[in-house]
Amino acid sequence: MNKKKIKIKRSFKILLIILITILIVFSINKNKDNHNISVEKVKDYKYILVNKKNKLSSYFIPDNLVEVNSCSLGSFYLEEETANAYEQMCLDSINDGLNISIRSAYRSYDEQKELYNTYLKLYGKSYVDKYVARPGHSEHQTGLAIDLESLECDIFRNSKEYLWIRENAHNYGFIIRYQKGKEKITGYGAEEWHIRYVGKNAAEYIYKNNITFEEYYELFLK
Ligand SMILES: [Zn+2]
Secondary structure, eight states: OOHHHHHHHHHHHHHHHHHHHHHHHHHHHHHHHSEEOOGGGOSSGGGOOOSSSEEOOTTOOOTTEEEOOSSOSSOOEEEHHHHHHHHHHHHHHHHTTOOEEEEEOOOOHHHHHHHHHHHHHHHOHHHHHHHOOOTTSOGGGGTOEEEEEESSOSSGGGSHHHHHHHHHGGGGTEEEEEOTTOHHHHSSOOEEEEEEEOOHHHHHHHHHHTOOHHHHIIIIIO
16 A cells, blocks of 8 residues: 555545544533433432423323312313422412412423424414423423413413412422523513422422522522
């Protein structure tokens, strides 16, 4: 083999090594941004962190889903502890003269996929990136999240039901998950209607300190 050929062969080898290194680094970074949650390793289910970076598998279905009986006009399912907390909150809100209902609760991976694709077709990528979770990245797949509505007012943030939820939800273990001004941390635009069950201790801390669940997670659960 002449010198020229050896040189070309060597250059090719170096190029190949560089390419493989780039591919490895790229795949590591990709995984960092798209961490697959192993639910069986989560110590306390109500603290599970599902967001743009943390993804549930397409097969995951909570094993303790129950149908919601109160403050709900349709057939909606939630994780059992969440359903009990919601029913207690519902009863107290009725006593305070309010009319809260559910627009969405547990959603399967496939339902989220359908929803995502429908919104993508209707409103385009920049809208869905801000408001709709990709399949596997939605808290609704956990059964811990509820989209509320007011039966008195079409725009939830203008309703007295929202004012009540804003001041009282933490007493039942719920947080308003996506707040105005926190978009950079949560990855989503404000959604006054989307509440998430985290239990009373976490909810009270998050409410009093005006932080996100991501920040609470960094402080106490990581
Ligand atoms: Zn929601």
